[in-house]
Structure formats: structure tokens, C-alpha cells
Amino acid sequence: MSSVPGYQTDKADVLARLRRVEGQVRGIARMVDEDTYCIDVLTQVSAATRALESVALLLLHDHVSHCVVDAAREGGDEAQHKVDELTRAVGRLVRS
Amino acid sequence: MSSVPGYQTDKADVLARLRRVEGQVRGIARMVDEDTYCIDVLTQVSAATRALESVALLLLHDHVSHCVVDAAREGGDEAQHKVDELTRAVGRLVRS
Amino acid sequence: MSSVPGYQTDKADVLARLRRVEGQVRGIARMVDEDTYCIDVLTQVSAATRALESVALLLLHDHVSHCVVDAAREGGDEAQHKVDELTRAVGRLVRS
């Protein structure tokens, strides 16, 4: 396993998105604290969920682009291990 | 529309869960900052997504228990409006 | 529990949608049988999944409109039981 993660070149973007999600979640807590109407809170929870999923897709893209593709090029059993690991990660993402 | 939201009695629980999600997202940013392996980051993103979805389910439960049930008891068109609004909110949640 | 389901007036629509999903799934099996490219098969699987979710949303809408609203109007404990049951059903739908 390399010490350089697949998202290395997108690191600033990933961090910026996570900061934004953190702000969204804090904003939702503020809405709840101020007794905002349930459906308006729910809409923001859905938006934050979608934002997290789009971070996941970016991480996934970078992981396959670098970690999986590199393992495939190096040959050996590592590529297959990486594919199994990736499939389980996508499974957790779609929760099937 | 009442000024008391459906989640009134669960407010402390909802706020505690949101604080926890905020902490999870901050923890994920720290993992990214420290170049944690992609799949481990993805696993935590999935966990935070699931935690947000369980907040959504709690809000939904409380909304139907109070806002929708109250509107139904009061009679009139408001109940139907509430049902349509709820269906759209669940639709955003499952993104179908 | 009434012998008339909430989807009574939408029954023909629900059945037509389900027949269409059945046809979609049969079409996907045909694509697989003819060695269609993985990504094209996956795209159709996503489309069928989305179609099933939209059937679920229609059933949910009708269930709340009739079964939950009726139980609320009748008073008693049944409304709360219906709300709990509904929340679990939405939970299975979003799999959180």
C-alpha cells in the first residue's frame, strides 16, 4: 500500500468539499435549534447527504485512477485484492 | 403551519446526532489531511452518510407523528398538502 | 387493517409500472445473454432500480394519504402504530 493516497492531486478539493459539508451540518443543527419546519430541515439533510456522496464519488474515481490502475500495471495478486476491496466499498455506499 | 416542529420532543436527540455527524465529517477531513488510505476514508464517508440518513428517518417519523397526523385530525385540505410534501421529501431522500 | 389498500385508486397505474419494470428486467437479461458491454447493462440496472423506487414512492404516497390519514382521523393507538410501521418501511427503502 503506497503512502500516497489516490486523492493526492485532488486533496485541496476534497478538503474544501468536506469543510462545506461540515458547515451544512452545522447549519442544519442551527435550523433545528430555531425550530425550523421539519420538511425544510429534511431538505437540507438530503442536500448534505448528496454532498457527502459526491465526495465519495470523487474519492472512488481517484482511487481507481491511481491505486487500482497502478496495482493492475504492477501485476500480481494485489490488483484482484484492490478490486474486491473496491466492490465492498461501493457496496457500503449503495448499502445493498 | 404550527410554530412547534414535529421533532420538538426529540430536539435534544436530533441536535446530539447532528453534532456527532459534524464531528465525523471533521474527522474525515483530518484523515484526508493525513493522507489516510482512500478506502478507509470512503468507509467513514459511508458511515457519516448513514448517520445523516438516520437523522432524516427520525425527523420523518416525528413529522408524520405530529404534523401529518394533526393535519389529518383537523380535516380540510391541509392533510393532503402535507402528504404530497412528505412524498416529495422522501423522494429527495431516496433520490428516485 | 382495512381490506381496501391505500393504492386502490392507483391500482391500474401501479400494475402498469410493475409490468414495465418486469419488461426492463427481462430486457437486461437479454442484454446479458447477448454479451452487451458491462457499463450499458449497469445503466439499465440503475434505470430499473429507479423505476422500482418510483413505484415505492407512489405506494408510500397512497398509503399515507389513506391508511395513515384514516387511522389518524379514527383516533386511538392505531395512528401511532401506522407511523412506526411507515418509518420502518422508509428505512428499508433508504437502507439507512
Place this chain on the structure above:
Amino acid sequence: MSSVPGYQTDKADVLARLRRVEGQVRGIARMVDEDTYCIDVLTQVSAATRALESVALLLLHDHVSHCVVDAAREGGDEAQHKVDELTRAVGRLVRS
């Protein structure tokens, strides 16, 4: 693009799963036809959705194992194209 899909060796399994989903959807139509209680229908719709998602995960696994890994080993731009295509496919699956 090879004429042999990634799921070649799992083809019988993929087809068997799709036949089963087709049967599940037909069974749901029968439940609706017989006025089965909404929540029981919804439970089966969720089960069929989950079964479709697990077909998607199998296709995805096989696609990365063969098509993406092979493209990576051949070198050139095709690997990157395959990764982008895969990310969009996962995006449709999680609908983010």
C-alpha cells in the same frame, strides 16, 4: 472495447439473479392485484430493489476485474476513459 464482457465467467449467475428479480417483480404485481396491504407490498419492492443493486455490484466487480484492469495493463488513454465511465456508472447507482 472487447466483445467479451467482464461478466463472462459469472454470466449464468447474473442471468439467474435477473430471472429471480423478474419473478419478484411479477410476485409484487400479483400482491397488488390481490389488494395486499401497502406496507407488505413496499417491503417486497425494497427487497427487489436490493436484489437489483446486488446484481449491479456483481457487474461492477467483474467490470473492474477485467475491463478496467485489462485496459490499465495495455497502457494508453483507454484506462482513464474506463475509470471516468465507471465513476459515472457508480454515480447513477448511488444517484448522487
